[in-house]
Amino acid sequence: MRIDISGHQMDVTPALRDYVNDKFARVTRHYDHHAEARVILSVDKLDQRAEATVGTTGKTVHADAIAPDMYAAIDMLADKLDRLLLKQKEKMTDHHRGESAARSDSFG
Numbered sequence: 001m002r003i004d005i006s007g008h009q010m011d012v013t014p015a016l017r018d019y020v021n022d023k024f025a026r027v028t029r030h031y032d033h034h035a036e037a038r039v040i041l042s043v044d045k046l047d048q049r050a051e052a053t054v055g056t057t058g059k060t061v062h063a064d065a066i067a068p069d070m071y072a073a074i075d076m077l078a079d080k081l082d083r084l085l086l087k088q089k090e091k092m093t094d095h096h097r098g099e100s101a102a103r104s105d106s107f108g
Helices: 014-030 070-092 096-107
Strands: 001-009 036-044 047-056 059-067
Touching: 001 014, 014 036, 014 070, 036 070, 047 070, 059 070
Parallel strands: 001 036
Antiparallel strands: 036 047, 047 059
8 A cells, every 4th residue: 555644734744654554564564455535634723633535446435533642643544544445345355245145045
């Protein structure tokens, strides 16, 4: 997965960049397909905001998180993306596999 990290009204430090890459390693573990992630880190008054758009084959997934601390916002964002991409991956599996097994039992 290619990760593009940018900051809106803030500088992205190497520590933040490394933290995002470490957290997104868990997301890429669940998703084998080629994907691109665009992460935007921003500051809105007292809130730290992290948002990401992940473009996968056939679907674009977007998530955002707001927390008082940037590292907490990145953690929440990684958790949300992990759940969303896992859900997307389950939708992409063959849905007819379970259906054909149920049909063979009812007719056999």
